[in-house]
Amino acid sequence: MTTVVFNRRNFLAAGGAVLATGILATGVSGLLLPARAAGLAPTETMSGGANNYRKGAAVVERIGKGGFWMSGTVRRAGDGAPLAGQRIQIWAHTVEGQEHEPQSHGATLTDKDGKFRLEMPQIIPIFGQPHGHLAYDSGEFKTVFLRPVMRSAKETSLEAHFVLQPV
């Protein structure tokens, strides 16, 4: 006898897969850029990535009371070298505020390995998807806005990776 586990995730996945195949196919192909012969391809800005961006979020130890981890890496296009000291701005709709509100925004710097990690309040679904926003907007490289989506609203961390192209 087979037991079918019926939960929110696989239900949505099944329904969603059927209904959204067309749209996702176009969306995903845009994200999975093939590596170019010249080396590591730069990350493209995601659609909706810049929504509710506030320029110049301050570098902080933690956004609000924390409890959720946003992490990732920053590398240079072409050779893939890790980029240290790069300022990454992060914002989201969390349990402590809406996306556009100042207390929902903060920034952090990458370490010597090009890694960053910032604690922030728990992200909750907004506009139908639990997602975060990240920006590189410091001028030395081309500006990139990312909008990663959490696999489940219950997750307590999210990753996003930048490959930046010199201006």
Next chain:
Amino acid sequence: MKGWRSARATLIWVALALAIGVPIALAAGSEQLAWRGPVYILAGFAGIIALGLVLVQPLLIGGYLPGLSAYRGRRVHHWIGGTLALAVVIHVAGLWITSPPDMIDALTFTSPTPFSPFGVIAMWAIFTVALLALLRRRLGLRLRTWRIVHVPLAIVIVAGSVAHCLLIEGTMETISKAVLCVLVLAAAIKVIAGLWRKRTLRGESIARQ
């Protein structure tokens, strides 16, 4: 016999009230609401109510709701159609106020969320039907012409609304949302299949003459 009919009538109305009322009640208990502003909450519930109205519409026009004559059913269908358009306006306006860039992305079909285009297409189909219904007499559209316009748009509305709703991760509880969506699809398919059958029968009887 009469007792059975009135019991059946009561059952149908109770089932309809539950199909729409339970998802609304469960959404009203969602923990997500704690972190939403009043305008966002209003916008969300306008969307859920709109989906409920999309269930009522085919039932009214198909004559499946007891106690309503065909004439009354059509009249109520018109008013519910207007209410549906209004609910969609409140849904979109409320979401626009909550996060203008996300709403603009959705309306311009540039949103990263897969459910947005389904909702926007259904919205335009609803507005088109509402506008044409208002102008129907002035345009002199006969019933057959009207159905050729309305039925395909109704299919777009039903399919678009259901896809939009199922793909959203929001305040609605999954099972009650799925049940409501299945009922919306079933009601629409039943009524449209009925129209199709009637048309085919009529076509055959004309052909035989």
